[in-house]
Amino acid sequence: MAITLMCGAAIPSVQASDKEYAIKAGFLYNFALYGRWSSSFTERDNFVICSQDHNFIAIANRVLGDRNVKHKPITTQTISHSAASIQQCDMFFVSANTQENWPTINHQQHQNTMFIGETEHFIKQGGHIRFFLASGKIRFEISPKHLKQSGLSMSSKVLRLGRVVER
Amino acid sequence: MFKTVVALSSLALCYHGNVVGADLLPALDIESLMSMDVQATSAMKRAETAFNTPASIYVLTNERIAHSGAQSVPEALKMVPGLVVRQLDNNQWAITSRGVASRFSSKMLVLIDGQNLYTPKFSAVYWETLNVPLYDIERIEVIRGQGGLLWGSNATNGVINIITKNSFDTRGIYADMATGSLTNYQTNFRYGGDIGSKASYRVYGQLRDGEPSSTALDLPPVDNIEQTSFGARFDVNINDSWSGFIQTDHTRSDYGQNYRGVIDETNLNTPLSGQFNRKDIRVMGRIENRISSQANQMLQLSWLEQTGSHIYLEEEFTSIDADYQLNFLYQDLRFDLGLIYRAIDVNFNDSPFIFSDTRLNTLHQYGGFVQAQYSIIPEQLKLIAGIRSEHNELTEWEHQPLVRMLWHPSPRHTYWASVSRSSRIPALIEYNDNYVINGTKVKSILPTETGIEFIDNYAVRTILNGNNQVDSEKSTSYELGYRYSDHKWQLDLSLYRTQSTDATVLTIEPDVHLFDSFFNHLNQGQLANALDALRSTSISLDMVSNAELNTYGGDIGVSWQVSDNFNTELGYSYNHFEYDLQANTFPAIGRNSTSKQTFFKADWRYVAGQNLFAVLRHEQSNAYNTDNYTALDVTWNWAISDYITFSLIGKNLIANTHLEFENTNETYTIPNYIDESITGKLAVDF
Numbered sequence: 074m075a076i077t078l079m080c081g082a083a084i085p086s087v088q089a090s091d092k093e094y095a096i097k098a099g100f101l102y103n104f105a106l107y108g109r110w111s112s113s114f115t116e117r118d119n120f121v122i123c124s125q126d127h128n129f130i131a132i133a134n135r136v137l138g139d140r141n142v143k144h145k146p147i148t149t150q151t152i153s154h155s156a157a158s159i160q161q162c163d164m165f166f167v168s169a170n171t172q173e174n175w176p177t178i179n180h181q182q183h184q185n186t187m188f189i190g191e192t193e194h195f196i197k198q199g200g201h202i203r204f205f206l207a208s209g210k211i212r213f214e215i216s217p218k219h220l221k222q223s224g225l226s227m228s229s230k231v232l233r234l235g236r237v238v239e240r
Numbered sequence: 241m242f243k244t245v246v247a248l249s250s251l252a253l254c255y256h257g258n259v260v261g262a263d264l265l266p267a268l269d270i271e272s273l274m275s276m277d278v279q280a281t282s283a284m285k286r287a288e289t290a291f292n293t294p295a296s297i298y299v300l301t302n303e304r305i306a307h308s309g310a311q312s313v314p315e316a317l318k319m320v321p322g323l324v325v326r327q328l329d330n331n332q333w334a335i336t337s338r339g340v341a342s343r344f345s346s347k348m349l350v351l352i353d354g355q356n357l358y359t360p361k362f363s364a365v366y367w368e369t370l371n372v373p374l375y376d377i378e379r380i381e382v383i384r385g386q387g388g389l390l391w392g393s394n395a396t397n398g399v400i401n402i403i404t405k406n407s408f409d410t411r412g413i414y415a416d417m418a419t420g421s422l423t424n425y426q427t428n429f430r431y432g433g434d435i436g437s438k439a440s441y442r443v444y445g446q447l448r449d450g451e452p453s454s455t456a457l458d459l460p461p462v463d464n465i466e467q468t469s470f471g472a473r474f475d476v477n478i479n480d481s482w483s484g485f486i487q488t489d490h491t492r493s494d495y496g497q498n499y500r501g502v503i504d505e506t507n508l509n510t511p512l513s514g515q516f517n518r519k520d521i522r523v524m525g526r527i528e529n530r531i532s533s534q535a536n537q538m539l540q541l542s543w544l545e546q547t548g549s550h551i552y553l554e555e556e557f558t559s560i561d562a563d564y565q566l567n568f569l570y571q572d573l574r575f576d577l578g579l580i581y582r583a584i585d586v587n588f589n590d591s592p593f594i595f596s597d598t599r600l601n602t603l604h605q606y607g608g609f610v611q612a613q614y615s616i617i618p619e620q621l622k623l624i625a626g627i628r629s630e631h632n633e634l635t636e637w638e639h640q641p642l643v644r645m646l647w648h649p650s651p652r653h654t655y656w657a658s659v660s661r662s663s664r665i666p667a668l669i670e671y672n673d674n675y676v677i678n679g680t681k682v683k684s685i686l687p688t689e690t691g692i693e694f695i696d697n698y699a700v701r702t703i704l705n706g707n708n709q710v711d712s713e714k715s716t717s718y719e720l721g722y723r724y725s726d727h728k729w730q731l732d733l734s735l736y737r738t739q740s741t742d743a744t745v746l747t748i749e750p751d752v753h754l755f756d757s758f759f760n761h762l763n764q765g766q767l768a769n770a771l772d773a774l775r776s777t778s779i780s781l782d783m784v785s786n787a788e789l790n791t792y793g794g795d796i797g798v799s800w801q802v803s804d805n806f807n808t809e810l811g812y813s814y815n816h817f818e819y820d821l822q823a824n825t826f827p828a829i830g831r832n833s834t835s836k837q838t839f840f841k842a843d844w845r846y847v848a849g850q851n852l853f854a855v856l857r858h859e860q861s862n863a864y865n866t867d868n869y870t871a872l873d874v875t876w877n878w879a880i881s882d883y884i885t886f887s888l889i890g891k892n893l894i895a896n897t898h899l900e901f902e903n904t905n906e907t908y909t910i911p912n913y914i915d916e917s918i919t920g921k922l923a924v925d926f
Contacts, residue, residue: 090533093278103270140268193479206480207408208528209277209536214437234270236408236434 091132094168096211097204098122098133101164101189104202105142107228108220110163110185119148123162125171127151133166154178162186167195175200184224196238201225214238271303274409275378279536279567291725294624294644294656295387296734296795298322300380302405307843307853309875309889309921310374311418311426313402314367318873319855320382321811321839322795323398326864326900329463329912330422330453331368331495334901337384337398338736338791340817340830340863343907347664349388349395352402353487355524355542358394359557360603361586363667366546369518371469371491373428373444375414375925378405384795385736386660386717389640390576390609390628396662396715396740406485407432407440407475412926420889420919424449438477445470452496455897455913458511462496463912484527491520498910500678501552501593505775507679507699511910518548535568554589574613580630581606586668593676593908597706600672605632611642622646634671635712638663652726658719663712670744670783670828675704677905680779686755690762695770701778704746704828711785715740730799740789745825746781754779783828788820797839805846811839817863831903833863849879865902871895883926889919 101122120142124130134149141147152158154174159165160183167175167190175190176198188200195203196216201223203214216239220226267273290297298320310316314333318325324341326334334341336348344362351357352372357365381401388399411432418426425447432442446469453461471489478484494517500509524542531537540563547556564579582605590596611626624644631637642660649655669675679699683689689696721734754777761770793815800808815835819827838858845851853875860868872893878886892898897913904910 090278092276093533096273096276096278099268099273100270102268103273136268205477206278206483206530207475207477208406208483208485209279209530210274210406211276211278212274212408212477231270233412234274234409236437238437 093211094129094132095136097166097191098129098136100204100211100213101133101166102137102140102142102147104187104189104227104231105147105164107231108187109226109228110187111224117161117163118145120145120164121148121150121162122164122166123150123152123159124166124168125152125154125174126166126168128170129166129168156182159183159186164189166190167192167200186223187220187225188223202235212236279530279533290732291654291723292646292648293387294622294646294658294721296322296384296719296721296732296736297387298382298384298732298797300382302375302377302379304843304853305374305377305380307851307875307877308855308873309853309877309887309919311423311889311919312367313370313372313374313380315891316374316377316380317382317400318857319841320380321797321809321841322384322813322837323382324835324837326859327914328901328907328909329456329461329497329914330450331463331465332497332909333367335365335367335400337382338738338793338815339397340833340835341901342829342903343901343909344667344669344829347394347397349392349399350402351391351399352522353404353524354401354526354540354563355522355544356392356559356561356582357544358392359546360584360665361555361557361588361668363394363669366518366520366548368465368495369467369491369493369520369546371446371467371471371489371520372402372404373430373446373471375416375428375923376405376410376430376442376444378403378409384734385719386642386662386715386738387658387719389642389660389662390578390611390626392580393605393628393630393632393638393640393663393665396664396713396717396738404473404487407442407473408477410442411440414923414925416921416923418889418919418921420917422451422453422915422917423919424451426450435474439475441472441474443470443472450495453912454915456498457899457902457910457912459498459513459910461912462498462513462515465493465495467491467493467495481530482527484525486523486525488523489521493518493520497550498912499908500904500910501908502676502678502701503552503592507676507701509678514550514552516548516550518546521545531568534570535566537564537566539564552591552593554587554591556585556587558585559583572615572618576611576613576626577608578610579608588668588673594669594673596668596673597708598672600633600668603633605630607631607637620648632665634708635663635665638665638712652724654721654723654725656719656721656723658717658721660717660719662715662717664715665712666706666710666744666783666785668706670706670710671708673706675706677702677704677781682774685779692767695762695767695774698771698774700774703778703780705780705782707783709785710744710783711742713740713743713785713789715789728801730797732797732799733794734796735794737792738790740791742785743787743789743819744783744785744828745787745819745821746828747784747786747825748779748781784825786822787825787827789818790820791815791817805844807843809839809841811837811841813837813839831863833861835859835861835863851877851879853877859900863903864900865904866899869895869898869900871898883924885923885925887921887923889917889921891917891919 130151164187172192189202190200191204213235215235218239344364383399389395414430430444448467450465452464469491473487475485526540542561544559560583562581566577584603607630609628613624627641644658647655680702683696717738719736724731758773795813797811840856855873858870874890876888
């Protein structure tokens with residue numbers, strides 16, 4: 074493995090650990106706290122975090138299961154990528170394992186759903202927030218323009234901690 | 241700059257033990273999340289959480305440093321309970337834990353982002369010229385005792401690991417300006433930004449002009465300082481698997497110092513005042529590779545150059561370090577492996593009072609470490625074993641093994657135990673150099689006085705003689721610890737006993753023939769010839785490593801999170817230090833002593849935008865030739881807006897003008913009295 078470093082061989086994308094997903098779930102909680110949804114947001118009783126990745130949802134449920142956001146209890150759901158399913162989500166996490174369906178999701182249709190991913194071209198493909206790793210820690214890119222197109226916005230408190238792209 | 245978003249609760253004695261999501265996350269505030277490593281293994285030598293570390297560790301966060309108003313790393317270290325932090329004057333410090341602190345012959349390993357600052361000449365860290373921009377420090381981890389010995393040699397008493405922020409987290413403008421009773425001005429500026437979508441950078445600079453003390457021993461105080469620093473850091477994240485950074489710091493310091501030296505034929509120490517000029521350059525680069533979610537590796541190269549000069553001393557020290565680390569998990573086993581190489585170049589011009597036996601300019605160290613951690617009962621009981629083996633040219637191979645246990649009977653309780661063995665490689669001043677010290681009067685050597693006053697009072701040249709027979713000091717340390725943590729209370733208790741062999745001490749080997757010529761001339765009434773004989777005689781105090789040293793004691797700290805906005809800490813440390821000496825030997829560094837420290841800290845945001853921070857330390861010790869003292873540091877921070885903070889910083893209040901260190905036999909520095917001071921600081925951060 075040491076030799077790998079010396080000669081700089083390409084390494085395929087790394088499978089996320091439980092700890093990584095727990096921290097990402099923690100970030101989702103903060104995006105929920107500091108994000109703003111338009112008026113139709115108030116129609117639901119719960120704040121719904123969704124993903125097609127059941128492993129992520131299981132971890133997110135452990136981390137956030139007893140939390141509230143904007144006076145609503147958080148619920149987590151593993152769903153399919155159908156439009157009807159996504160319609161019931163305030164947040165939708167696209168994991169590296171479930172990214173193949175992402176380009177087929179017409180996110181323009183989904184006003185009031187915040188799309189968060191972790192793959193390299195996620196924002197270029199229309200996503201709102203993308204996690205990346207820097208020196209073993211989680212950082213994020215965020216597109217205010219894409220958020221606005223979906224009727225969403227994010228507090229400057231969060232914007233200044235991330236890398237703002239696609240303004 | 242303090243931001244209201246941060247929950248103080250994540251900043252207590254150790255990170256939260258009350259876990260979110262059944263042990264997955266310690267805290268949910270965004271700043272805490274940004275500070276967490278995704279890997280269970282860390283090549284960065286960062287502790288996972290203090291709560292789960294089987295060593296006596298204390299973590300000082302960026303927010304605490306900002307609230308404290310500290311203007312230098314040593315000042316920040318005053319906030320660490322159980323750490324001995326004593327000032328010799330306005331610039332120089334003696335810092336250690338679990339032992340007796342000294343300006344030189346430190347047994348603390350000090351790292352900045354893993355770069356080793358150890359200098360082999362005096363085994364010292366030049367705290368007075370160490371520049372790390374405090375506003376860009378992510379955290380300072382202090383390990384008291386031998387818990388960090390895998391990180392490097394010379395860590396018998398502990399490790400201070402200063403970790404700076406990734407430049408991604410310091411994008412924007414920061415500037416501050418401070419002035420006060422001991423600071424004419426100190427100003428900092430940093431600018432950081434993105435380079436495309438893969439990289440970021442920061443550049444920074446500092447100007448400092450410090451006043452001398454009001455009172456000194458023997459001579460008027462001259463401990464003013466003019467310091468200029470600039471530096472930069474560049475980080476690149478190629479993808480989620482590969483990242484790296486390069487950073488550099490250049491610091492130039494011109495400062496005054498009172499010292500003693502034997503510079504003439506009287507053979508007696510003369511008090512002197514002088515200006516020192518020092519230049520410190522650090523450059524380091526690191527590549528990190530995440531091989532999988534269970535493994536990572538790191539290669540780090542660093543270069544350190546320190547030059548210092550004044551009228552009697554010229555020294556130049558360069559070190560090049562290469563470190564490689566591999567960390568991986570395999571089922572219930574965790575492995576940490578490392579390889580190190582260090583090349584050191586020391587150039588030290590002979591001076592009237594320090595000169596070398598042989599030219600030992602270039603030294604090489606190489607070796608590695610391995611550590612395995614096995615979960616005997618998952619999430620409950622861990623066994624850790626490791627060894628660091630290193631070769632150096634002075635004492636050949638040194639092996640430092642350790643065994644540790646960590647037991648979590650429930651999420652709120654942690655018990656740990658550790659047995660470890662460390663080596664301290666002698667400094668060149670102990671191994672190779674001769675240091676002319678205050679002469680020994682004839683009347684104190686001879687069994688009876690001659691009755692001739694100028695003969696009886698004549699000081700014979702006396703040399704502290706380092707020699708290559710000196711061995712490394714080997715210490716075996718037994719440690720026990722207990723931690724409790726819930727959302728309001730944290731308790732951290734550690735007890736230790738360290739037994740050292742081959743400790744370096746001084747010996748007088750009485751040579752009966754040394755004064756034969758003098759006596760012959762004296763008996764024949766030839767006073768002039770007798771005096772000539774004395775002038776050509778010198779007494780040698782040889783360094784020998786034949787002493788045993790026993791230290792024992794403990795630290796207890798309680799942290800109480802009174803509310804979300806109010807955190808308090810109370811600490812008590814006890815350290816007993818005792819030599820077991822052979823005949824005709826006496827200590828070179830430290831003396832038989834007992835030191836006690838009582839510590840109180842409070843961090844209180846009493847209204848939105850206003851914060852009071854206080855540290856009260858009572859130091860009780862017979863190790864430093866000084867009176868006991870109680871010092872209070874208080875800082876008031878006022879966030880005028882989201883971007884502007886004003887701070888009023890009071891240091892060493894209620895202590896009056898006091899001495900903190902007067903072991904002048906261990907160092908040529910003459911200490912000054914430490915003054916109370918008031919400083920005002922305005923900071924802009926956006």
